[in-house]
Amino acid sequence: MDDMSDETAVKDKKVRAAVEPTIAKSETRKIEVRHEEPSTEKKTTKVKVDDACAFFGTKQALFSVNMEIAEKEVTAIIGPSGCGKSTLIRCFNRMHETVPTAKFTGDILLDQKSIFAPTMDPVVVRRRIGMVFQKPTPFPTLSIYENVIVGLTLNGVRDKKVLDEKVEWSLRKAALWDEVKDNLQKPGAALSGGQQQRLCIARALAVELEVLLMDEPCSALDPISTSKVEELIHELRQNYTIIIVTHNMQQAARVSQKTAFMLNGKLVEYDATEKVFTNPSNKLTEDYITGRFG
Amino acid sequence: MFDYQTYRRWTDRTMVFLCGAAAFIAMIPLVSLLAYVIIRGVKRLDWTFLTSIPTPVGITGGGMGNAIVGTITLVIIACCVGLPIGIMAGIYLSEFGKKNKFAWCVRFTADILSGVPSIVTGIVAYTLIVRPMHNFSALAGGVALGFMMIPIVTRTTEELVKLVPHSIREASWALGVSQWKTILNVVIRTARNGILTGVLLSIARIAGETAPLLFTAFNNQFWPHGINEPTASLTVQVFTYAISPFKDWQDQAWTGALVLLILVLAVNMAAKLFFKNPRQLLR
Numbered sequence: 001m002d003d004m005s006d007e008t009a010v011k012d013k014k015v016r017a018a019v020e021p022t023i024a025k026s027e028t029r030k031i032e033v034r035h036e037e038p039s040t041e042k043k044t045t046k047v048k049v050d051d052a053c054a055f056f057g058t059k060q061a062l063f064s065v066n067m068e069i070a071e072k073e074v075t076a077i078i079g080p081s082g083c084g085k086s087t088l089i090r091c092f093n094r095m096h097e098t099v100p101t102a103k104f105t106g107d108i109l110l111d112q113k114s115i116f117a118p119t120m121d122p123v124v125v126r127r128r129i130g131m132v133f134q135k136p137t138p139f140p141t142l143s144i145y146e147n148v149i150v151g152l153t154l155n156g157v158r159d160k161k162v163l164d165e166k167v168e169w170s171l172r173k174a175a176l177w178d179e180v181k182d183n184l185q186k187p188g189a190a191l192s193g194g195q196q197q198r199l200c201i202a203r204a205l206a207v208e209l210e211v212l213l214m215d216e217p218c219s220a221l222d223p224i225s226t227s228k229v230e231e232l233i234h235e236l237r238q239n240y241t242i243i244i245v246t247h248n249m250q251q252a253a254r255v256s257q258k259t260a261f262m263l264n265g266k267l268v269e270y271d272a273t274e275k276v277f278t279n280p281s282n283k284l285t286e287d288y289i290t291g292r293f294g
Numbered sequence: 295m296f297d298y299q300t301y302r303r304w305t306d307r308t309m310v311f312l313c314g315a316a317a318f319i320a321m322i323p324l325v326s327l328l329a330y331v332i333i334r335g336v337k338r339l340d341w342t343f344l345t346s347i348p349t350p351v352g353i354t355g356g357g358m359g360n361a362i363v364g365t366i367t368l369v370i371i372a373c374c375v376g377l378p379i380g381i382m383a384g385i386y387l388s389e390f391g392k393k394n395k396f397a398w399c400v401r402f403t404a405d406i407l408s409g410v411p412s413i414v415t416g417i418v419a420y421t422l423i424v425r426p427m428h429n430f431s432a433l434a435g436g437v438a439l440g441f442m443m444i445p446i447v448t449r450t451t452e453e454l455v456k457l458v459p460h461s462i463r464e465a466s467w468a469l470g471v472s473q474w475k476t477i478l479n480v481v482i483r484t485a486r487n488g489i490l491t492g493v494l495l496s497i498a499r500i501a502g503e504t505a506p507l508l509f510t511a512f513n514n515q516f517w518p519h520g521i522n523e524p525t526a527s528l529t530v531q532v533f534t535y536a537i538s539p540f541k542d543w544q545d546q547a548w549t550g551a552l553v554l555l556i557l558v559l560a561v562n563m564a565a566k567l568f569f570k571n572p573r574q575l576l577r
Contacts, residue, residue, distance in 0.1 A: 095468060100392075127470030137465035141483045151469035154479050200465070207470055 043070035046241040047092060047211060052106040054087050054096055061087045064106065065267045067260060074233060074242045076256035076273065078249055080288070084265040085245040089213045092243065093129040094122040110211070127151065130204030134216040136196030138188030138203075144180050147188040147199055151207040166206050174202035175232050194225020198232065205236075212236065214244040218251065230255050249289055253277050261285045328555070335552030338545050344553070348515045348531075354542040358550050360517050361531040364432065365557070367518060368511060368527055369501055371436020376443025376500075377493060383444070384451025384489075389477055400448075408445035415441050416506030424510055432518065432525035435511025439500040446499065450492030454485045487568045494565035498558045504529035528554045 047069040054062035062084045069075050077085045090096040094115060096104055108115050115125045138147050146153070148167045157163060167184070171177040176198040180191070188199055197217055204212060214233075218226040233242055233255045246252050252259055252273065259276040261269045261284075269276060269285040280286045342357050349356035383400065391397025419438035424430055458481050466476040482489070512524040513534060528550050535547035 093468060095464065098464070098467060123470050123472050125470075126468055131468035133461060133465060133468075135461060137459075137461045139462060139465070139480055139484065141486065150466075150480075151471060154466075154469075154471045154475045203469060 043073060045069065046071040046111065047243070048109040048112075049088075049091075050107040050109065052088070052091060052104070052108065054084070054091055055103040055105075056099065057101040061265050062091070063265045065262075067267060067270050069241060069243060070258070071241050072237060072239070073258060074237050074244060074256040075258045075260065076252035077243065077245045077260045077262060078247075078252050078288075079262035079268075081247070083262045085262055086215050087265075088262070089131075089215060089243055089245055092211070092213055093126045093131055095126070095131065097122070127155075127207045128209065129211040129213060130207065130209045131213040131215065132197065132200050132204060132217045135220050136193055136200050138191070138196050138199050140187065140189045142188055143185045144188050144191070144199065145184040148202050148206055151203060170202040170206040173205050173236070174198045175228065175235070176202055192225070194221050194228060197221060197225065197229060201229075201232065201236075205240075209240060211241045211243065214242065216245055216247060219247060226251070249277075261288060263288070331548065331552050331555055334545070334548035336549075338549040339552060343546070343549055347517060351540070356546075358526075358528065358531055358546065358553065360514065361526040361528045361550065362553065364511070364514070364518060364526040365501060365528045365554070367432050367521065367525060368436045368439055368507070369497055371432060371521065372439035372443055372500055373493075373497070375437050375440025376447055376496070380444045380447025380496075381451050381489065381493075383448040385455055385477060385482070387448065387452040388455040389481070401452075404445040404448045407441075408449070411505070412442060412503050413505040413508075416508060416510055419506060419510045427522075429522070430510060430512035430524040432511050432521040432523070435507045435525065435527065436521070438506035438510045439503060442500050442503065442506065443496045446496040447492060450496070451485075451489050454488035454492060455481060457488065458484045491565045491568040494561050494568070498561040498565070501558055501561070502529060502554060504533055508533075528557075 045068045049065055049067045049069075052062055052065040053060060065084075065088060077088065079085050087096060091104055091108060092115075096102050104116075110125070110128065114120065115129075138144075139150060142150060145167055148170050149157070149163050152163065152166060168177060168181075171180065176195060179195060180186075180199075188196065191199060197220075201212070201217075218229050221229065230251065233244065236242060244252070244255065256273045259269075259271065259273040260267055261276060261280075261282070263284055269280055269282045271281070275281075276285060277289055280289065342355070343359075344357060344362065345359045346355075346357040347360045348358070383404075387397050387400060391400065415438050419434050419441065423434040423437055427434070462480060462484060463476055466480045467473070471480070507527050507530050511527055511530070513530050514524045514526045518525050532547045532550040532554065535543040535550065538544065538547075
């Protein structure tokens with residue numbers, strides 16, 4: 001089940017050929033890794049997770065997770081359903097605490113500063129750390145235009161010129177501008193699923209975004225829309241730190257530089273994507289990515 | 295010979311027939327009521343009726359212009375009282391009071407309140423407003439009707455705000471929009487049509503009330519000059535004319551009933567336009 005469009009596949013054929021011999025050892029499921037030249041510069045840590053434990057009522061969903069997420073990289077979080085992937089990334093922008101019984105211990109640092117510090121307003125955190133959900137969630141009563149800048153207008157930006165520029169900039173960034181530029185006043189819900197998802201990405205970009213969290217952003221999309229979103233992730237990596245939760249291991253391999261494998265609320269393995277998919281150091285990871293369970 | 299299939303077919307037919315017949319019987323009172331009101335009411339329905347005030351006893355002619363204005367005034371006052379409280383209480387119940395005891399009490403009270411006989415609401419408004427102010431007034435009548443609106447609006451608002459998917463709220467929070475702005479600009483906006491429908495239905499409901507107005511707004515034979523004087527309303531005027539011994543007044547009572555019916559139907563129709571189907575409430 002290769003979700004990529006032919007075009008992209010052809011583009012990557014060469015680099016893949018170089019990687020394939022090494023992954024041939026995992027027989028049951030073939031995972032293709034987008035090979036990246038190892039970057040020479042040392043990446044700075046954007047998000048640091050320090051001993052994160054999360055609870056729903058008395059049920060513990062995360063067990064002391066520690067990880068450092070580098071700036072301007074795509075980090076994929078994989079694992080079977082219910083392993084705590086979504087819970088973890090919902091901690092990153094303090095969405096976890098919006099669930100009535102939810103609790104969190106430990107710390108998450110954004111640029112060395114705790115997002116749970118008393119001086120940090122969750123509202124500000126969420127503007128810097130945006131989120132895209134599994135199901136596209138355009139606001140049904142708003143037009144495409146209003147949807148993109150809703151994060152700004154609801155926080156007091158009124159200047160028409162600023163907003164117009166922001167709409168075009170965000171939609172271009174989200175690779176949606178050409179498709180919707182003539183229909184900006186149409187309702188956001190009138191777009192196709194893939195367009196809606198890119199609209200949601202544009203909406204997150206329009207605020208002062210630094211980190212983009214994506215909670216299974218493609219699981220409700222068809223393969224072509226999926227490949228568009230994946231291409232978009234590659235583009236956005238130039239400027240943003242991206243953390244993506246996915247059920248689709250091929251997708252994790254295609255889009256990410258780092259991969260974290262979670263199981264039963266624990267972080268089992270966290271390493272360069274190539275390493276995780278070709279030569280995992282943990283037996284559980286290997287079992288999972290070769291399809292022995294999950 | 296007993297044939298099970300035949301037996302089953304006939305049972306089926308009988309039940310379908312019985313249900314259809316029941317539905318038909320249910321329509322008889324409604325249709326005959328509408329037909330009768332139209333037949334009896336339409337002969338006096340003209341421009342004079344809509345725009346002039348009642349004539350002195352014994353003189354034929356005149357109309358219910360003041361009562362129509364009065365009913366509209368009363369409904370507006372009722373909306374001023376009932377809508378802000380009802381809508382905000384409904385939002386509280388759905389957004390903040392999912393489980394707590396206070397919300398349970400509010401919900402319970404609202405349910406009881408919507409079942410309270412309207413004459414009781416009238417007595418309460420009489421005690422609270424008419425007695426201290428020493429006169430009947432549109433204000434007292436409007437407040438009484440407003441009291442009746444509160445539980446209806448509260449419960450419909452709650453139900454409709456609850457219909458807004460949680461993902462929409464989360465999406466808004468994730469954009470760094472604070473909770474109250476999310477509720478005000480995203481949740482309410484999404485549920486807007488639904489809430490409007492609830493409001494219109496509650497207006498249609500209270501516009502036809504007579505009992506709470508009998509000793510609050512009372513009645514008046516002249517054009518209203520303000521909300522602090524006794525005010526005529528269609529319902530009370532119909533009541534007064536219908537029990538009068540004069541043929542002309544009795545005819546006017548029918549016409550008044552017809553006008554009231556048209557007003558209520560118009561509001562109901564408007565509500566239906568918004569309420570094409572529950573899915574569209576969220577558009």
